[in-house]
Structure formats: structure tokens, C-alpha cells
Amino acid sequence: MSKYGGYQGKILKIDLSTRNISDYEITDSERELYLGGKILAAKIIYDNIKRKIDAFDPENLLVITTGPLNGLLAPCSSRFNISGISPLTGLLTSSNCGGTFGMKLKAAGYDALIVTGKSKERIYIEINDDKVEFKNADSLWGKECMATQEELQNMQANPKLKTGKIVIGPAGENLVRYACILSDERAAGRGGLGAVMGAKNLKAITVQGTHKIEVKEKEKYQALIKKWIEYLRKHPLTGNQLPRLGTAGLIAPMQAKNILSTKNFSSGRFDKFESVSGEVLAEKYLVKNSGCISCPIHCTRVVSVNGKNVKGPELETLGLLGPNILNDNLEAILRWNYLLDELGMDTISFAGTLSFAMELNEKGMWDNGLEFGKIDKIDELIHDVAYRNGEVAYYIGEGSRIVSKKFGGSEFAGNVKGMELAAYEPRAAVGQGLGYAVSNRGGCHLNGGYNVILEGLGLSANQYTPKGKASFTMMFQDLMEAVSAGGSCLFTTYAIFPPSLIEKPNSKLTRFINKAIPHLGSAVALANRFPGILSLNLPTLFPHPLAISYATGMKLNFGKLKRIGERGYNLERIINLTLGMTCEDDSLPKRLTDERQQPDNKRSKVPLKKLKKTYYRVRGWDKLGRPTKSLIRRLRLPKDSAAQIYGAKAN
Ligand code: SF4
Structure with a gap:
């Protein structure tokens, strides 16, 4: 149990090999240090996996965690997390999802669910409060994600009562290395944990419950939430751009700033960008916008495909x-x-x-029949990849790193640590380039700190200078880490920028701030090093710490929440180092560091060596990218973690 509100105080552990079901204990001190979500998941993984293992090893864990705000109707707080060792990177991965599963898991009385082992038969798990059952999944195996969820719903004792579900599709069953997990129409997309479920012979988990969640300071909490929702609805990003155009609205600004990855990251501009823009999507295909539960932003596009209303693509997919x-x-x-x-x-x-496969074919390095701009066979290819039909589809299902090992071309294979990059071309947003390179889960824009929001997609600081970028990367990484751990959608953090800066991009103040950002590196580095100077609350711009405080009874503020994020980021780093990652893996494909994006702009490449050196220093890491022993102590990370990365003598 926990003395804190916002938590149920219980974690369920299920071993599929033995079918043993148990409680997994964590203490309130650990809740204070690791909060929830991806950070709590990292702590659980750290405590249980102390050596390099393959992602498909039965010992790999699927750790599904909620945060203290999940289920408490804070804005955008239905998001839950799934972590484990990734088949794509071989490192820790975490993936965030907006489906109902997290809230239902909490309603069943659990803050988290740990699944380990491997079932002999194909099964799904049904959780109803304290009752956990293993059910045969033969009839579900091979089914697509929506059909699986419909069938599971119909199999419930009361099919009208919506059940929380996570499921995999054929790609997960067939161990495609980037198979995802779906909850409703929402995906825990990145890192291939769908294949981990597949390797465990686990098709799905359903959950239903009747427990309530305590809020410690209910009146204060409700008043804050009301104001928070009002603010998000008025903010130009969360109240206008995202509801109107979704993330697809970024296509046009990315084109304008040379950030729109084009022809396998060989350029930042696409002549026909308007055809795939958020504006055209809204004009021609949008049925309505929608959102995750308890979301006032509603960034999701609902579009019609073959006469069926379905979730539309995000910017990265477009x-x-x-x-x-x-x-x-x-x-x-x-x-x-x-x-x-x-x-x-x-x-x-x-x-x-x-x-990447198209470019290999163009360069004569892999005769695979795939050509840029030729799209008539892509539908068939997607099916073949999921079912692993044929050699071309098989390799595409392995991800670009394994393809590059087989056919060459690593210098233009768009991945970091094995995970494919998002759609932001970093040679025109070099801070984002640093973020991609050092991100714990690989080529991820969000885990990399999303510096691009300062470099053209929110504010307009100099895109090409490395100045100040390392400090902002750390600041944003830590904050997003903590916000996610609390249970909120990361889009709520966009509202940290005062509305006038976004609404008036050419005002004197906005232009001054854009100019000042690269020179603020030292000040931000100081705040990173001593978050105590940020012991304040910003109830309008960044209400997350206050909301968590009112819900739980913990005493958080901006600085303390950031410190939790920093702890989480470092713990993930320590896990990755334990799994064999080195500083050499904090890299980018050579194309992005060595070739100019614009021939007449010598700064249009990512000065990664310089950025990395500053970033390691700002983070308090040594030259090999390892958290120093003093940092480990300062962050109150597990006592044995220094030994994990420096060897037994470290303690
Ligand atoms: S902003 Fe979008 S992704 Fe975030 S909770 Fe709302 S609908 Fe979901």
C-alpha cells in the first residue's frame, strides 16, 4: 500500500512460464524517487535485469506502468507506458500509449503490471480486479488488431462494459522487430515491444476493475485542473494548431525551415509538400478530430479509408x-x-x-525492386512484412540497422542505435540532431528532447548553431521524462511557451528571445546542475508538479520534478550501458554529420562531436558518456549502479 494519493499501492507480477501471480513490492521512498510511468518501469527493469539479454529471451520483462495522474481526469492523462528490452535496439525501450488500458489497470487496483517468462501455449490474460486468468488465444492468433479487440470485447461477461485492452497483430506474432502494441486505436508504437509480446506467446491482455483512486487535496486539485483545461483550450498550440490540423500542421513549417526529411534524409525540402500537408488533410479527408480520454486538445485526425472512419496519420508518418x-x-x-x-x-x-531500402536499390547495393516515388506495390509490401513473406519483406521487417549490416550503406541508414529517425531532418535543426544521437531509446525526436520546437517549430532560434543546444536538450529531456512519468501527454508541455510568443512571431519580444536562446546555454546549464534554484511553481504554464502534489500529497515543484526526470534519464542510460551500449552508439548516420544539406551553407550539417562533448559535460557524464559516481550519488540512483557501469571496485 502507499500513503500517497494518486497511487493504488499495488503492482501485479505475472510469470508466464510458471503461471505464478504475485505482488511486486515497491516502497513510498521509491515512488518519491521514480514517480511512475517510464521512470518507475526503468527502476523495475534495472532491479531485475543486470546483464545483457536478448529481447526475445523469456527473462525480458514487459513492464506496463501508469503515473499518479492517470485516471484522475487531469488533461491528457490517460497515457500509460510500456517498457522492456527492444528487439530493434537491444537496449531499453519505452513507449507511451493513449488507450484505455492504463486507466482500467488502475481501476483494477494496480499501478503497474509486470509480465515475464514465456507461455507454452498461445494465450491472452484476463484481469478482473484481483482475479487473473490465462485464456487460450488460438482463435485470436493471426487476427488483426481491431478484430482482436472487438472479439475480446464480445467475449467479456458484460460486453457492453468497455474493457481495457492491449493487443498485438500479425507483425507482433511474427516477430517483426518494430511490431507495436495497440490499445483501442492508439499505439505504443516504438521499439518493437509487440514482438516481445509475440515471443512470449501473449496475444493480448484485458483488464477491468472497480477500485477508486484517492486524491489527497481534492478541492485544490479540481480547481487547478479546471484552470489548466481552460488554459490549454486558449493556447495557440494546444487550443488551435493541434485541434485544427493535428501534428500534420507541422509539414508546412518544416518545409519552410528545411526540416522536412526528403528522399531518405538527403534533403529538407519536398517540392510537392502541400499535397501531404495538414491543411490538405483537413480540407479533403478530415471527418472530425478526436482525442484520448480526458483530453481537451483532441489532436487526433479521424479520416475515411475505404468508407471506414479510422485514425489518421501523425506528422512523422506523413x-x-x-x-x-x-x-x-x-x-x-x-x-x-x-x-x-x-x-x-x-x-x-x-x-x-x-x-533506406529504396536508396540501396537506387545505388545498386540491394536489388529489391523498391523505387522512390513508385508506390503501387507498397500495400502488398506492408502485408508481406507483417507476415514475413519473401526475402525483401523479411529484411524490411528487421529494421534499417540489420539491413545495413547485410547490404551496406550504414552512412545513410536513418537510424540511431537501431531505431529509425522521425521525420525531422536534423541538419537544419542541429539541436534535434544531438537529441536523436543521445536519446536513450534510439532515433526518437521526443526522447531526444524535441529541441526542434526552439529551432523553427514553435520559436525560431538559430537552427544551425550548436550554441546552447546541449543545455536545452538536457532540460527538455528531463522535463518530458518527468511529465510522462506523471501520466500526462507530452503535448501538454507545449503550453509552457507563453501564448504571445507563438501568436506574435515577429514581435520585438519574440525576436529578442529567439536571438537570446543560443546565449542562454550557461544559465540553463546552471539550472540543470542546481534544480533547487527552480523551486517554484508555474501553475499556468507548467501545472504538472502542482497537480501531482495535490493528487499525491508529495511536495513537488518545477525543480523537484525536473530532478525526478534527470534521475530517470540517467537510470535509463545506466541500463543501456549495462546492456552493452557505449558512447560510440551516440551517433548519427554520416550523411547527417559529414555532408552539407545545402551546398552553399557550410553550417547545414550536425556538428555532433562538439555538441556531444558539451552535452556530456552538462549532463555530468564522463568522456565515455557514463554518469559519474558523484552524479549517481547526487541523484540518489541505486547504490550498485556505479558498479554496474564501472565494475565491482566502484563502490
Ligand atoms: S493531445 Fe493528442 S495524443 Fe495527447 S492526449 Fe490529447 S489526443 Fe492524445
């Missing part, structure tokens, strides 16, 4: 299945996005591997 393969057919992207979801595959990794 960019990578559009400009990055020289495709301007938006209708095809909507269809592929739907197909990839149904078959259970990460759209980003599929698309990134596809563009």
Missing part, C-alpha cells in the same frame, strides 16, 4: 511515407497508416527502413 519516399499521394498514406496499425507495426520504423 513525412516519412510522403516526402521521404518522394510520394505525394496522401490517400495512399492514410491507407498505409491504417494497414500498419491493423497489422501492428510502427509506422516510423517501417517507413524509415523502406526509404
Whole structure:
């Protein structure tokens, strides 16, 4: 149990090999240090996996965690987390999802669910409060994600009562290395944990419950939430751009700033970008916008595909299945996005591997029949990848790193640590380039700190200078880590920028701030080093710590929440170092560091060596990218973690 509100105080552990069901203990001190979500998951993985293991090893864990705000009707707080060792990177991965599963898990009385082992038979798990049952999944095996969920719903004792579900599709069953997990129409997309479920012979988990969640300071909490929702609805990003155009609204600004990855990251501009823009999507295909539960932003596009209303693509999918393969057919992207979801595959990794395969073919390095701009066979290819039919599809299902090992071309294989990059071309947003390189889960824009929001997609600081970028990367990484751990959607953090800065991009103040950002590196580094100077609350711009405080009874503020994020980021790093990662893995494909994006702009490449050196210093890591022993102590990370990365004598 926990003395804190916002938690149920219980974690359920299920061993599929032995079918043993047990409680997994954590203390309130650990809740204070690791909060929830991906950080708590990292702690559980750290405590249980102390050596390099294969992602498909039965010992790999699937750790599904909620945060203290989940289920408490804070804005955008239905998001839950799934972590484990990734088949794509071999390192820790975490993936965030907006389906109902997390809230239902909490309603069943659990803050987290740990699944280990491997079932002999194909099964799904049914959880109803304290009752856990293993059920045969033969009739579900081979089914696509939506059909599986419909069938599971119909099999419930009361089919009218919506059950929380996570499921995999054929891609997960067939161990495609970037298979995802779906909950409703939402995906825990990145890192291939769908294949981990497949390797465990686990098709799905359903959950239903009747427990309530305590809020410690209910009146204060409700008043804050009301104001928070009002603010988000008025903010130009969360109240206008995201509801109106979704993330797809970024296509045009990315084109304007040379950030729109085109032809396998060989350029940042696509002549026909308008055909795949958020504006055209809204005009021609949008049925309505929708959102995850308890979300006032509603960034999701609902579009019609073959007469059926389905979830539309995000910016990353549009960019990578559009400009990055020289495709301007938006209708095809909507269809592929739907197909990839149904078959259970990460759209980003599929698309990134596809563009790489096209370039290999163009260069005569792999005769695979795939050509830039030629899209007539992509539907068939998506099916073949999910079912692993034929050699070309098989390799595409392995991801771009394994393809590059087989056919060459690593210098233009768009991945970091094995995970494919998102659609932001980093040579025109060098801070984002650093973020990609050092991100714990691989080529991820969000885990990399999303510096691009300062470099053209929110504010307009100099895109090409490395100045200040390392400090901001750390600041944003830590904050996003903590916000996610609390249970909120990361889009709520966009509202940290005062509305006038976004609404008036040419005002004197905005232009001054844009100019000042690169020179603020030292000040931000100081705040990173001593978050105590940030012991304040910003109830309007960044209400997350206050909301968590009122819900739980913990005493958090901006600085303390950031410190939790820093702890989480470092713990993930320590796990990755334990799993064999080195500083050499904090890299980018050579194309992005050595070749200019614009021939007449010598700064249009990522000065990674310089950025990395500053970033390691700002983070308090040594030259090999390892958290120093003093940092480990300062962050109150597990006492044995220094020994994990420095050897037994470290303690
Ligand atoms: S902003 Fe979008 S992704 Fe975030 S909770 Fe709302 S609908 Fe879901």
C-alpha cells in the first residue's frame, strides 16, 4: 500500500512460464524517487535485469506502468507506458500509449503490471480486479488488431462494459522487430515491444476493475485542473494548431525551415509538400478530430479509408511515407497508416527502413525492386512484412540497422542505435540532431528532447548553431521524462511557451528571445546542475508538479520534478550501458554529420562531436558518456549502479 494519493499501492507480477501471480513490492521512498510511468518501469527493469539479454529471451520483462495522474481526469492523462528490452535496439525501450488500458489497470487496483517468462501455449490474460486468468488465444492468433479487440470485447461477461485492452497483430506474432502494441486505436508504437509480446506467446491482455483512486487535496486539485483545461483550450498550440490540423500542421513549417526529411534524409525540402500537408488533410479527408480520454486538445485526425472512419496519420508518418519516399499521394498514406496499425507495426520504423531500402536499390547495393516515388506495390509490401513473406519483406521487417549490416550503406541508414529517425531532418535543426544521437531509446525526436520546437517549430532560434543546444536538450529531456512519468501527454508541455510568443512571431519580444536562446546555454546549464534554484511553481504554464502534489500529497515543484526526470534519464542510460551500449552508439548516420544539406551553407550539417562533448559535460557524464559516481550519488540512483557501469571496485 502507499500513503500517497494518486497511487493504488499495488503492482501485479505475472510469470508466464510458471503461471505464478504475485505482488511486486515497491516502497513510498521509491515512488518519491521514480514517480511512475517510464521512470518507475526503468527502476523495475534495472532491479531485475543486470546483464545483457536478448529481447526475445523469456527473462525480458514487459513492464506496463501508469503515473499518479492517470485516471484522475487531469488533461491528457490517460497515457500509460510500456517498457522492456527492444528487439530493434537491444537496449531499453519505452513507449507511451493513449488507450484505455492504463486507466482500467488502475481501476483494477494496480499501478503497474509486470509480465515475464514465456507461455507454452498461445494465450491472452484476463484481469478482473484481483482475479487473473490465462485464456487460450488460438482463435485470436493471426487476427488483426481491431478484430482482436472487438472479439475480446464480445467475449467479456458484460460486453457492453468497455474493457481495457492491449493487443498485438500479425507483425507482433511474427516477430517483426518494430511490431507495436495497440490499445483501442492508439499505439505504443516504438521499439518493437509487440514482438516481445509475440515471443512470449501473449496475444493480448484485458483488464477491468472497480477500485477508486484517492486524491489527497481534492478541492485544490479540481480547481487547478479546471484552470489548466481552460488554459490549454486558449493556447495557440494546444487550443488551435493541434485541434485544427493535428501534428500534420507541422509539414508546412518544416518545409519552410528545411526540416522536412526528403528522399531518405538527403534533403529538407519536398517540392510537392502541400499535397501531404495538414491543411490538405483537413480540407479533403478530415471527418472530425478526436482525442484520448480526458483530453481537451483532441489532436487526433479521424479520416475515411475505404468508407471506414479510422485514425489518421501523425506528422512523422506523413513525412516519412510522403516526402521521404518522394510520394505525394496522401490517400495512399492514410491507407498505409491504417494497414500498419491493423497489422501492428510502427509506422516510423517501417517507413524509415523502406526509404533506406529504396536508396540501396537506387545505388545498386540491394536489388529489391523498391523505387522512390513508385508506390503501387507498397500495400502488398506492408502485408508481406507483417507476415514475413519473401526475402525483401523479411529484411524490411528487421529494421534499417540489420539491413545495413547485410547490404551496406550504414552512412545513410536513418537510424540511431537501431531505431529509425522521425521525420525531422536534423541538419537544419542541429539541436534535434544531438537529441536523436543521445536519446536513450534510439532515433526518437521526443526522447531526444524535441529541441526542434526552439529551432523553427514553435520559436525560431538559430537552427544551425550548436550554441546552447546541449543545455536545452538536457532540460527538455528531463522535463518530458518527468511529465510522462506523471501520466500526462507530452503535448501538454507545449503550453509552457507563453501564448504571445507563438501568436506574435515577429514581435520585438519574440525576436529578442529567439536571438537570446543560443546565449542562454550557461544559465540553463546552471539550472540543470542546481534544480533547487527552480523551486517554484508555474501553475499556468507548467501545472504538472502542482497537480501531482495535490493528487499525491508529495511536495513537488518545477525543480523537484525536473530532478525526478534527470534521475530517470540517467537510470535509463545506466541500463543501456549495462546492456552493452557505449558512447560510440551516440551517433548519427554520416550523411547527417559529414555532408552539407545545402551546398552553399557550410553550417547545414550536425556538428555532433562538439555538441556531444558539451552535452556530456552538462549532463555530468564522463568522456565515455557514463554518469559519474558523484552524479549517481547526487541523484540518489541505486547504490550498485556505479558498479554496474564501472565494475565491482566502484563502490
Ligand atoms: S493531445 Fe493528442 S495524443 Fe495527447 S492526449 Fe490529447 S489526443 Fe492524445
